[in-house]
Amino acid sequence: MKIGRIVLLLAAAIVFEFFVGRSPYRSFLPVDWFLLATATVARSGNFVRAVATGAAAGVLEDAVSQPLIGLNAFAKAVIGYALTLVSVRVVFGGALAVGGALFVASLANEAIVALLSALLSQSPIVIVSPDALWRAAATGVAGGALESAWNFPWREWWNRRRLRRLR
Amino acid sequence: MRPQKPHAEIAAANPRRGGAVLVMVLVACVLVLSAQAQARGGRGTVLQSWILSATAPVAAAVGALSHGASNAVSSTLALFRAREENERLRRDLDARERELFRLRAEARQGAEEHRLLGAGASLPGVVGTVPILLIERRAGVQGALIGAGSADGVVAGSALAVPAGLVGRVVTVGRGVSRAQLLLDASAAAGARIARTGELGVVRGDGHGALILNNIATTSSVARGDLVESAGIDGIYPRGVPIGRVESVSRGSKLFLEIRVAPAADFSRLTDVLLLAPSLAAKESAEPGRNTAQ
Numbered sequence: 001m002k003i004g005r006i007v008l009l010l011a012a013a014i015v016f017e018f019f020v021g022r023s024p025y026r027s028f029l030p031v032d033w034f035l036l037a038t039a040t041v042a043r044s045g046n047f048v049r050a051v052a053t054g055a056a057a058g059v060l061e062d063a064v065s066q067p068l069i070g071l072n073a074f075a076k077a078v079i080g081y082a083l084t085l086v087s088v089r090v091v092f093g094g095a096l097a098v099g100g101a102l103f104v105a106s107l108a109n110e111a112i113v114a115l116l117s118a119l120l121s122q123s124p125i126v127i128v129s130p131d132a133l134w135r136a137a138a139t140g141v142a143g144g145a146l147e148s149a150w151n152f153p154w155r156e157w158w159n160r161r162r163l164r165r166l167r
Numbered sequence: 168m169r170p171q172k173p174h175a176e177i178a179a180a181n182p183r184r185g186g187a188v189l190v191m192v193l194v195a196c197v198l199v200l201s202a203q204a205q206a207r208g209g210r211g212t213v214l215q216s217w218i219l220s221a222t223a224p225v226a227a228a229v230g231a232l233s234h235g236a237s238n239a240v241s242s243t244l245a246l247f248r249a250r251e252e253n254e255r256l257r258r259d260l261d262a263r264e265r266e267l268f269r270l271r272a273e274a275r276q277g278a279e280e281h282r283l284l285g286a287g288a289s290l291p292g293v294v295g296t297v298p299i300l301l302i303e304r305r306a307g308v309q310g311a312l313i314g315a316g317s318a319d320g321v322v323a324g325s326a327l328a329v330p331a332g333l334v335g336r337v338v339t340v341g342r343g344v345s346r347a348q349l350l351l352d353a354s355a356a357a358g359a360r361i362a363r364t365g366e367l368g369v370v371r372g373d374g375h376g377a378l379i380l381n382n383i384a385t386t387s388s389v390a391r392g393d394l395v396e397s398a399g400i401d402g403i404y405p406r407g408v409p410i411g412r413v414e415s416v417s418r419g420s421k422l423f424l425e426i427r428v429a430p431a432a433d434f435s436r437l438t439d440v441l442l443l444a445p446s447l448a449a450k451e452s453a454e455p456g457r458n459t460a461q
Contacts, residue, residue: 014222018229019236047185055192063218064226068203074196081189085182120200 001044006053009037014060030135031142032106034061038076039102039143042083054080066113068120075112079105093151099144106136279439283330291405292444294320297327299437300344309335309352309372309434315442316341324403326443332409332431333357333397334440350410351376351434358401359410359428361387362394370395370410370428378411380426387424389416395428402446 013033020029034057042050058073066072083105110132118125126132280296297319301312315321317340327334327347335349348355351372359370359380366389368382383389393413399406411428419425 014225015229018226019233021230021233047182048188051185051189051192055196058196060218060222064222068200069218070196070200070203074193074200077189077192077196081185084185088182116200120203 013037032139050080050084095144095148098147099140102143103140106139294442309349325445327440358398360398378428
């Protein structure tokens with residue numbers, strides 16, 4: 001994946017983060033947009049870019065949401081590497097598989113951040129909470145939906161629709 | 168399919184190189200975190216401040232966009248809610264208008280009943296008021312459907328009247344409604360008496376909205392304007408209820424006068440009538456084989 005696209009992905013993640021965050025429906029859509037961007041890059045199979053994207057996305061996320069910069073950068077760099085490894089070693093696709101992988105990745109992200117936070121800030125460890133599960137589920141569903149939309153044959157669908165109208 | 172760039176692809180897809188980058192990134196993160204952790208409780212880091220400053224315009228712009236979108240969604244939802252509320256209020260208003268109409272009708276009905284009962288105090292044996300549901304005038308038949316039946320104590324033969332005068336009698340009794348024969352019916356008859364002279368005759372309907380008083384001898388001194396009232400000799404109508412006033416007197420046969428009587432009751436404006444207690448004869452005739460249409 002080209003660097004320009006990665007930058008666009010990160011920008012889109014920021015936009016979505018603020019868009020949903022400002023909305024009154026934010027609690028219904030706690031999607032980890034930065035994780036989605038990292039996973040998208042990881043699917044291309046490029047370890048370096050996946051790790052770099054994860055680190056950059058994590059830094060951005062930390063800057064806007066965490067008291068310590070580096071927590072999510074650490075977690076997302078690891079997750080970027082792991083997801084790239086999975087996408088290289090295992091051939092998988094489909095909305096369900098992608099959604100499931102993102103669900104697990106989001107939970108792992110939460111666990112890593114919780115551990116680091118506990119180590120560095122002496123805060124209590126909360127690895128799995130209802131919020132974390134809800135966030136993971138939302139991220140998984142959003143990822144699955146995006147995967148479905150990405151693989152949908154839009155061109156054929158549009159052509160069929162146009163033909164139907166012409167008849 | 169990914170673009171064919173063998174060297175770059177192989178290098179990028181090499182987990183070892185990726186692992187090295189990962190280790191570097193993680194070490195950097197740990198260092199950054201450690202540096203921040205020492206300064207915990209302070210004002211925050213310069214890096215965080217820079218990033219926040221850089222993202223502030225984006226955050227403001229996207230926030231405004233999100234706020235606008237949320238407002239649009241809220242406005243749309245509010246519009247739908249307003250429509251639903253409007254429908255509900257309309258239904259509520261309709262129901263209240265119906266209720267108001269019903270209450271007004273009941274009030275009018277109550278006032279009419281009160282007026283009738285007050286005015287009809289002079290009439291004998293008033294049982295109560297009954298509403299007229301329908302009046303039929305067809306081929307000499309002058310009948311009415313009244314909104315009371317056996318459940319309300321109506322008996323076949325019960326006389327109907329208004330304070331102004333006699334109206335007719337109940338001929339068929341149902342449970343909730345009954346059929347009455349008006350005095351104007353071509354086949355209706357009532358024993359009558361000229362109040363001034365005391366002469367007795369029979370009043371019959373002519374089927375056209377007027378009454379004929381028969382059996383008054385040519386020697387009678389009856390005159391136009393004389394009051395004709397029920398005589399109580401027919402076993403149906405009680406005595407002393409006004410029937411009408413003499414309208415015209417002419418010589419009919421050799422023995423009897425032909426007398427036209429203008430009804431005292433205004434049959435064209437009947438809405439409620441007084442139900443009078445049936446006479447003993449009517450009661451007795453009704454009891455054994457009650458003429459009912461249940």
